Amino acid sequence: MPNSGPALEFRQVSVRIGGRLILDNLSFTVEHGQTLTLLGRSGAGKTTALRMINALLLPTEGEVLVEGRSTTAWDLIQLRRGMGYVIQEVGLFPHFTIAENVGLVPRLEGWPEERIAQRTEDLLRQVGLDPDEFEQRYPRQLSGGQRQRVGVARALAADPRFLLLDEPFGALDPVNRLELQDQFLALRDRLGKTSVFVTHDVREAMRVGTHIALLDRGHLEILTTREQFLRSDGPEARAFLAALDQGAAINSAGLL
Amino acid sequence: MIRSDLLDEIAQLTSEHFVLVLVSMGIAAAIAIPLGVLLTRRPVLRGPLLGFANVVQTIPSLALFGFLIPIPFIGGIGKRTAIVALVFYALLPILRNTLVGILGVDAAVRESAVAMGMTGRQLLWQVEMPLAARTILAGVRVATVTTIGTATIAAAIGGGGLGVFIFRGIASVDTVQILAGAIPAALLALISDGGLGWIERRFSAA
Numbered sequence: 001m002p003n004s005g006p007a008l009e010f011r012q013v014s015v016r017i018g019g020r021l022i023l024d025n026l027s028f029t030v031e032h033g034q035t036l037t038l039l040g041r042s043g044a045g046k047t048t049a050l051r052m053i054n055a056l057l058l059p060t061e062g063e064v065l066v067e068g069r070s071t072t073a074w075d076l077i078q079l080r081r082g083m084g085y086v087i088q089e090v091g092l093f094p095h096f097t098i099a100e101n102v103g104l105v106p107r108l109e110g111w112p113e114e115r116i117a118q119r120t121e122d123l124l125r126q127v128g129l130d131p132d133e134f135e136q137r138y139p140r141q142l143s144g145g146q147r148q149r150v151g152v153a154r155a156l157a158a159d160p161r162f163l164l165l166d167e168p169f170g171a172l173d174p175v176n177r178l179e180l181q182d183q184f185l186a187l188r189d190r191l192g193k194t195s196v197f198v199t200h201d202v203r204e205a206m207r208v209g210t211h212i213a214l215l216d217r218g219h220l221e222i223l224t225t226r227e228q229f230l231r232s233d234g235p236e237a238r239a240f241l242a243a244l245d246q247g248a249a250i251n252s253a254g255l256l
Numbered sequence: 257m258i259r260s261d262l263l264d265e266i267a268q269l270t271s272e273h274f275v276l277v278l279v280s281m282g283i284a285a286a287i288a289i290p291l292g293v294l295l296t297r298r299p300v301l302r303g304p305l306l307g308f309a310n311v312v313q314t315i316p317s318l319a320l321f322g323f324l325i326p327i328p329f330i331g332g333i334g335k336r337t338a339i340v341a342l343v344f345y346a347l348l349p350i351l352r353n354t355l356v357g358i359l360g361v362d363a364a365v366r367e368s369a370v371a372m373g374m375t376g377r378q379l380l381w382q383v384e385m386p387l388a389a390r391t392i393l394a395g396v397r398v399a400t401v402t403t404i405g406t407a408t409i410a411a412a413i414g415g416g417g418l419g420v421f422i423f424r425g426i427a428s429v430d431t432v433q434i435l436a437g438a439i440p441a442a443l444l445a446l447i448s449d450g451g452l453g454w455i456e457r458r459f460s461a462a
Contacts, residue, residue, distance in 0.1 A: 082461055091368030095386050105372050151439035154372075164371075 037209030084155030145176035273417035284346035292354025338415030355393025357388030
């Protein structure tokens with residue numbers, strides 16, 4: 001149901017949890033096909049902002065619009081089934097095989113079994129796992145990197161219009177992280193998903209985002225394209241860019 | 257010297273005992289498991305309900321059987337009163353383990369389930385119950401073993417079962433009679449513990 005307006009819009013969103021202001025008057029839009037990275041330190045409100053999009057949390061004030069409709073007006077089940085969700089802890093069902101985990105949302109949506117099986121195989125291949133080897137295993141038999149690949153496959157299974165990722169590769173070793181970032185980029189470009197990607201790693205933010213929103217203690221510091229982000233001069237942006245400079249000597253080739 | 261009429265009576269009272277326990281456990285599970293699920297959804301009820309179940313457990317069993325006798329509908333003399341008392345005792349372990357089992361489901365798993373658009377019912381039946389099954393069964397096992405012991409007291413209010421031997425043996429200072437009640441009860445408890453433990457281990461996939 002793509003419409004002419006923005007895919008996502010935060011309108012003066014504030015969130016208060018237990019009297020503490022977590023998000024303060026946040027307003028921004030994400031257009032169809034963009035990848036917005038929400039960058040910030042721990043406790044900046046990134047995860048809270050992400051969880052507003054699939055209505056795991058609702059705004060205390062303001063509203064979050066998905067395809068022009070407020071999350072409070074959506075049918076929650078329908079809203080969430082249109083959004084793939086990947087979190088650092090992965091959250092695979094331990095009592096389901098890998099195939100059952102990946103096929104979960106298609107099965108909830110009532111796809112015929114052959115189509116689910118086909119889709120599961122395709123997706124496992126796309127995230128670099130051999131279906132014959134992995135389909136019948138259980139999550140505890142996989143390494144962290146393999147589990148997160150399954151997590152990504154599961155999020156994509158029912159071909160959602162959105163991908164929401166919360167530090168998805170944060171717990172992985174650097175090699176796996178780089179590989180998964182590449183796979184994410186390839187999948188996103190091919191599938192044209194609108195994505196929101198939470199990270200505290202400025203290099204990851206620059207790598208995967210078309211746009212970067214910098215959050216600082218619940219405020220939106222800036223939202224720019226990643227090219228412009230390099231030229232921003234706010235204090236928090238400079239702090240993150242300093243971290244980027246440190247890594248630039250080793251890892252800048254693909255960025256600029 | 258064991259006469260054949262004693263063996264017949266052992267068989268008859270053992271099966272009576274077994275039925276008493278089976279019916280009580282069935283009712284207790286049918287009450288405590290849904291109630292435990294309710295408590296996971298309504299934290300405010302946890303204190304009062306667990307408190308009530310705890311208090312019931314502290315009442316000496318003979319006294320509880322006695323208390324129930326004058327109460328209309330659920331009380332009186334006989335099996336029905338015995339079953340009511342046994343159900344009260346069995347509630348706490350099942351209730352507590354249902355609560356603990358469901359709350360013990362990994363937060364990331366639960367969050368994923370909700371975020372992928374599972375309904376409350378799907379979350380319960382496809383995620384929470386399968387993952388909590390082992391813990392819930394452990395509660396049922398503990399409750400069953402204690403109920404088998406407690407059910408011997410049912411004989412005091414005319415509930416029948418192996419307690420009949422024990423009370424008769426005490427009254428007539430007859431060790432054979434006491435053992436005729438105690439040994440089958442102990443065996444019943446051991447077999448139930450082993451059998452339910454085996455089922456429990458089969459839920460170890462998670």
